[in-house]
Amino acid sequence: MDMRYEAFCFADPLFFDEQRETGAAADDFAAGLPAPGPMWTVAPRGIWRVVHPQGVDLPEQGWKIHVSAGMDNADRVLAAVHEYCLDHRLAFKYLRSRTILLARNSKYAPRDGSGKLITLYPVDEYELARVLQDLSARLDGEHGAYVLSDLRYESGPLYVRYGGFAEQWVEHDGTRVLAIRKPDGTLVPDRREPVFSVPDGVKIPDCLAASLAARKGGDPAQFPYRVTSSLHFSNGGGVYLAERKADGEEVVLKEARPHAGLDRELVDAVERLRREHEVLQRLAGVPGVPEAYERFTVWEHHYLAMQRMPGTSLGNWLALNYPLTRRDSTEADLLTYRDRAVAVLAQVERILGDLHGRGVVFGDLHALNVLVTDEDEVSLIDFEMAFDAASGTRPALGAPGFRAPADRHGVDIDLYALAMLRLWLFLPLATLLELAPAKLRGAAEFAQRRFGLADGYADELVRVLGAPGSLDVLTELDEDRPDWTLVRKQIVEGVLASATPARTDRLFPGDIEQFRVGGACFGFGAAGVLWALDVAGAGRFPEHEQWLLDAVRREPPARPGFFDGSHGIAYVLEHFGHHEAASALLTASRALVEQTTDHALEGGLAGIALTELHFATSRGDNEYGRQALATAVRLAEKLETAAPPGKFARAGLLSGWSGPALLFVRLYERTGEPAWLSFADQALRRDLEECATADDGSLQVRDGERRTLPYAGIGSAGILMVLEQLARVSPTSEACANLPALREACRGEFVIQPGLLHGRAGLLAALSFDPAPSPRITSAVDLHLARLAWHAVPYRSGLAFPGNQLLRLSTDVTTGSAGVLLALSALLDGTELLPFLGTTPSPHTSGH
Numbered sequence: 001m002d003m004r005y006e007a008f009c010f011a012d013p014l015f016f017d018e019q020r021e022t023g024a025a026a027d028d029f030a031a032g033l034p035a036p037g038p039m040w041t042v043a044p045r046g047i048w049r050v051v052h053p054q055g056v057d058l059p060e061q062g063w064k065i066h067v068s069a070g071m072d073n074a075d076r077v078l079a080a081v082h083e084y085c086l087d088h089r090l091a092f093k094y095l096r097s098r099t100i101l102l103a104r105n106s107k108y109a110p111r112d113g114s115g116k117l118i119t120l121y122p123v124d125e126y127e128l129a130r131v132l133q134d135l136s137a138r139l140d141g142e143h144g145a146y147v148l149s150d151l152r153y154e155s156g157p158l159y160v161r162y163g164g165f166a167e168q169w170v171e172h173d174g175t176r177v178l179a180i181r182k183p184d185g186t187l188v189p190d191r192r193e194p195v196f197s198v199p200d201g202v203k204i205p206d207c208l209a210a211s212l213a214a215r216k217g218g219d220p221a222q223f224p225y226r227v228t229s230s231l232h233f234s235n236g237g238g239v240y241l242a243e244r245k246a247d248g249e250e251v252v253l254k255e256a257r258p259h260a261g262l263d264r265e266l267v268d269a270v271e272r273l274r275r276e277h278e279v280l281q282r283l284a285g286v287p288g289v290p291e292a293y294e295r296f297t298v299w300e301h302h303y304l305a306m307q308r309m310p311g312t313s314l315g316n317w318l319a320l321n322y323p324l325t326r327r328d329s330t331e332a333d334l335l336t337y338r339d340r341a342v343a344v345l346a347q348v349e350r351i352l353g354d355l356h357g358r359g360v361v362f363g364d365l366h367a368l369n370v371l372v373t374d375e376d377e378v379s380l381i382d383f384e385m386a387f388d389a390a391s392g393t394r395p396a397l398g399a400p401g402f403r404a405p406a407d408r409h410g411v412d413i414d415l416y417a418l419a420m421l422r423l424w425l426f427l428p429l430a431t432l433l434e435l436a437p438a439k440l441r442g443a444a445e446f447a448q449r450r451f452g453l454a455d456g457y458a459d460e461l462v463r464v465l466g467a468p469g470s471l472d473v474l475t476e477l478d479e480d481r482p483d484w485t486l487v488r489k490q491i492v493e494g495v496l497a498s499a500t501p502a503r504t505d506r507l508f509p510g511d512i513e514q515f516r517v518g519g520a521c522f523g524f525g526a527a528g529v530l531w532a533l534d535v536a537g538a539g540r541f542p543e544h545e546q547w548l549l550d551a552v553r554r555e556p557p558a559r560p561g562f563f564d565g566s567h568g569i570a571y572v573l574e575h576f577g578h579h580e581a582a583s584a585l586l587t588a589s590r591a592l593v594e595q596t597t598d599h600a601l602e603g604g605l606a607g608i609a610l611t612e613l614h615f616a617t618s619r620g621d622n623e624y625g626r627q628a629l630a631t632a633v634r635l636a637e638k639l640e641t642a643a644p645p646g647k648f649a650r651a652g653l654l655s656g657w658s659g660p661a662l663l664f665v666r667l668y669e670r671t672g673e674p675a676w677l678s679f680a681d682q683a684l685r686r687d688l689e690e691c692a693t694a695d696d697g698s699l700q701v702r703d704g705e706r707r708t709l710p711y712a713g714i715g716s717a718g719i720l721m722v723l724e725q726l727a728r729v730s731p732t733s734e735a736c737a738n739l740p741a742l743r744e745a746c747r748g749e750f751v752i753q754p755g756l757l758h759g760r761a762g763l764l765a766a767l768s769f770d771p772a773p774s775p776r777i778t779s780a781v782d783l784h785l786a787r788l789a790w791h792a793v794p795y796r797s798g799l800a801f802p803g804n805q806l807l808r809l810s811t812d813v814t815t816g817s818a819g820v821l822l823a824l825s826a827l828l829d830g831t832e833l834l835p836f837l838g839t840t841p842s843p844h845t846s847g848h
Contacts, residue, residue, distance in 0.1 A: 068144025115145035236261020236269030401430025494798030510812030522568025562607025601659025653718030712762030756819025
């Protein structure tokens with residue numbers, strides 16, 4: 001689970017969104033503040049309200065002040081700072097609502113934003129010193145979560161960091177990030193890590209000297225443990241492996257930060273740690289429950305030391321053992337897995353029974369809180385949500401899919417989660433079932449049938465997990481022989497029904513990345529969705545095209561690149577005949593292109609050059625051709641000195657060298673120069689270096705020590721898509737020998753997500769490029785088509801698909817419905833799957 005997604009689930013039950021006002025006057029901070037007056041400009045900027053004195057020019061960068069506050073004192077702190085800033089004509093911004101403040105301080109919110117209620121922008125160090133001194137006196141005694149990225153001023157809620165005031169961007173590790181300027185004028189990343197640091201060449205002002213000395217003044221000898229590694233981080237604190245200095249005993253250390261990691265009841269991490277300690281003491285001696293050693297405080301952080309339990313998480317256990325991710329699993333494989341899973345579940349049930357016997361509800365049962373050893377012995381961890389069964393309370397936090405609905409209380413909360421675990425071990429789609437509970441019956445019956453579970457297994461799951469009066473809702477995809485024309489029509493209807501043309505930040509709801517890179521881009525925004533609708537035969541929508549034009553004029557893209565920047569938008573505008581707007585985008589991004597060093601298709605040189613090559617061809621413009629050639633030469637030079645594979649994967653269509661390989665193939669087709677084929681082969685072999693043979697004999701991209709990825713964006717399916725292009729023009733290239741093993745990686749029955757770049761649709765699309773599919777490949781394609789029904793969700797009069805993490809629906813090309821639509825159209829009609837990839841050799845006729 002990528003914890004970033006949780007923070008984007010508060011605002012809307014169906015789509016990822018930034019937390020905004022609830023609409024109630026009591027929620028809006030501005031309702032309790034006086035209007036600044038005519039000499040001030042007030043404007044919303046995302047989750048912030050920006051207040052700027054007219055006639056005051058801010059520098060590009062400098063020392064900014066963050067003011068922290070809790071939910072209980074936010075109004076008071078904001079009122080004091082607001083008054084001070086107006087009196088002294090000081091530029092500032094503040095969070096727009098209490099709902100946003102809670103979301104920013106919740107357990108799984110990004111740590112770099114925790115605690116920040118207000119940001120102040122002093123124009124120089126003299127004003128910095130004056131403001132700190134004045135506000136320190138005004139806010140004496142106020143509290144708030146510690147701002148991890150900053151230096152705290154004295155002991156109050158004021159924190160200071162050197163960073164950018166104006167938005168400037170630079171490329172770093174293949175991603176465009178906010179930047180500051182070094183004294184020599186060079187742009188470097190504006191580091192926003194959860195630890196205070198000062199950029200090179202920046203001197204600490206005298207007014208901060210005492211604060212810096214106090215920060216460095218802690219005595220490490222006071223800490224009774226030696227941390228050896230980190231296990232997990234949240235906004236509430238970290239979890240670490242450590243050795244007790246007194247005797248070398250290995251322990252797990254859980255950290256809690258005051259006023260941080262809030263839940264919906266405004267309980268912070270410190271209070272949850274206290275409750276966890278009490279519960280573990282109450283459960284002392286229960287097999288499978290860790291022993292609590294001690295709770296202590298060092299500086300302002302609270303810690304609980306406890307026994308380290310053996311094993312890996314049940315989530316990792318499933319990833320290693322689940323047979324449906326492998327091709328050609330036999331019935332014997334399924335039955336062996338079933339018996340192990342049932343035995344594991346029996347142990348979980350036994351431990352829960354022991355807890356309930358002592359009057360304790362675990363409250364947070366899910367796959368990451370169950371540990372399993374190599375011998376399939378089970379223990380439970382993370383008791384911070386546990387509570388007294390007779391208290392009548394409910395946990396205010398919970399894992400998506402496993403958290404019980406509001407009508408469950410006491411031990412029934414654990415029994416609900418246990419039932420979900422009984423389903424999840426055989427069909428791990430728990431988060432989808434929370435989003436679309438009507439799919440429960442079908443999922444439970446599949447699990448019972450596929451794994452030969454006992455009669456009545458599915459009925460019992462539906463009895464425990466189903467909401468009273470809920471009905472199973474079937475879609476066209478659930479039919480034995482779906483009408484694929486109707487399916488695609490319903491997907492289009494679902495996409496169009498989700499449009500929000502009145503919003504300026506995004507037109508179609510998609511992945512959380514659209515709030516980072518903008519809602520206009522190809523991969524996550526409007527450009528890609530509109531292109532997909534047209535290519536798939538749904539036609540054009542002039543009012544939505546106008547939204548796209550207005551969006552790029554209002555806020556020009558801050559990065560080049562195809563999937564996340566200006567080049568993908570320009571490609572789509574050109575496709576729709578908006579030639580002047582497309583030219584303007586490419587012209588405006590030339591300086592950014594020169595700064596770009598990333599090789600990839602998503603946001604780097606490969607996507608840039610392919611766009612330039614397309615414009616050269618479509619317009620017959622040799623200048624674009626020269627630009628494409630120059631960019632390709634830069635890529636070829638980078639290929640010669642490419643870094644060796646790292647620990648975590650980058651290979652694949654979006655992030656790897658497969659993107660440049662696609663460019664080299666297209667350059668060969670345009671120029672006839674055989675050197676480009678050699679570069680394409682070399683680039684693909686570089687991506688293949690990141691692959692490993694999985695235990696089912698398929699070839700997949702390595703990601704870490706145990707995980708392998710078969711997907712298109714990052715994974716072997718993306719390599720396969722481009723290698724099929726190379727094989728068409730140069731079948732004897734060395735990399736082509738890997739085609740069969742790469743195809744095999746696309747045949748697994750279970751795929752966690754449905755999308756094009758990170759899920760089933762991408763595996764389906766990759767197989768569609770096989771020019772002479774064998775019966776096993778054809779059968780795999782039909783199975784993928786059938787299994788799309790798992791994820792299809794009725795939405796208004798159409799169909800929709802969940803995006804990454806299955807937490808919310810998405811319409812974008814990378815993760816959502818538009819990508820599924822493209823895959824189906826490419827497979828069934830032979831249309832273009834993605835720009836530059838061309839069409840499939842021949843349309844597929846579904847056999848089911």
